[in-house]
Amino acid sequence: MQTPTPSYLTPEALTRFIRTALAEDVGDGDHSALSSIPAEARNRAHLLVKGEGMLAGMALAPLIFAEVDPSLQLHALLADGTPVKYGDIAFTIEGPARSILTAERLVLNCMQRMSGIATYTAYLNTLLVGTKAKLLDTRKTTPNFRICEKWAVLIGGGVNHRYGLFDMIILKDNHVDYAGGVAEAIAATHVYLAKTGRQLPIEIETRSLAEVQQALDAGGIDRIMLDNMGPEQLREAVALIDGRYPTEASGGITELTIADVARSGVDYISVGALTHSVKSLDLSLKAY
Known part of the structure; x- marks a missing residue:
């Protein structure tokens, strides 16, 4: 689904939001990942849908991953506004394992709530x-x-x-x-x-x-x-x-x-x- 780009969705505003959110979550370091995962480790993960509704945040996720680590490679399988069901895979992400883990929660927090809002909005419509x-x-x-x-x-x-x-x-x-x-x-x-x-x-x-x-x-x-x-x-x-x-x-x-x-x-x-x-x-x- 193609949606208009409103004036508030500027690169500067999105970068500011992401950096503030990461500062809140990461602080002086993701010590769970830093302590347990070798620096050279590379891995992959996918975003699994575990409910039914409308997907949102797909355009935001790559911005978050890139802010954490530009070397991460995201492959989108679904787009914003896509109706989804349990078991669907929205994207895959590959690269330094520490970076995937550091970005994980912010990506999920944003996409889960955005998808819930999009789902309810679509229903009321x-x-x-x-x-x-x-x-x-x-x-x-x-x-x-x-x-x-x-x-x-x-x-x-x-x-x-x-x-x-x-x-x-x-x-x-x-x-x-x-x-x-x-x-x-x-x-x-x-x-x-x-x-x-x-x-x-x-x-x-x-x-x-x-x-x-x-x-x-x-x-x-x-x-x-x-x-x-x-x-x-x-x-x-x-x-x-x-x-x-x-x-x-x-x-x-x-x-x-x-x-x-x-x-x-x-x-x-x-x-x-x-x-x-x-x-x-x-x-x-x-x-x-």
């Missing part, structure tokens, strides 16, 4: 068939692992929401309450953007039809979020907005409710569970 709704992730991600989690959502067929606080303005309930209301929050935001010379999309969260109307009256926004609304209220909100702005349903949406939410006519559905409570896919690196 099947529940949206027949509607126009697109599945969004959120900022409910693991600190310092967001780059991989949002990448996995893309592999699973989802759409990335903003990457962080810096690339889009979302005026949520607390912003609205602190600012004094929907209109006040939007107005203050435009003053800020003009003063700082920034051009950022603006999304406003609404909690009722009254707040939806306030957002419509204020204007100057790019998307309206409909938070914690049931399917019937969502339909009313979509009708009220009448195509003037894209709509996003959010708040407590599960696999049991997402189809009804999608049928309300919203353009986007954001689901925090894509990244904050997903089950990893079981993978194992085995010598052979």
Whole structure:
């Protein structure tokens, strides 16, 4: 499955992530491998799939191995987005045995979680068939692992929401309450953007039809979020907005409710569970 390359997946960002993760794990040395494996030993291993789902992280794995030891040779047998089952082999790796062992856990940690996210994203997308709704992730991600989690959502067929606080303005309930209301929050935001010379999309969260109307009256926004609304209220909100702005349903949406939410006519559905409570896919690196 071919996925778009988002702006956050730069070589610099990926290298920074990998080096930070390796520093956390390896510290001043992989003393288990250094103490038990001869320096000249060369071996091979393969990545064994021990569950059923969608594979993700195949483009990341060679970057991790190369950072640990450029002499390692990886042969990819499967691609990101491939449906997999127990017993499938995703890749083989060959080279210095110590290096394979040092890179093993980081590769597995990343790919297991990424594959779990891609698997769940792909599943939820099947529940949206027949509607126009697109599945969004959120900022409910693991600190310092967001780059991989949002990448996995893309592999699973989802759409990335903003990457962080810096690339889009979302005026949520607390912003609205602190600012004094929907209109006040939007107005203050435009003053800020003009003063700082920034051009950022603006999304406003609404909690009722009254707040939806306030957002419509204020204007100057790019998307309206409909938070914690049931399917019937969502339909009313979509009708009220009448195509003037894209709509996003959010708040407590599960696999049991997402189809009804999608049928309300919203353009986007954001689901925090894509990244904050997903089950990893079981993978194992085995010598052979």
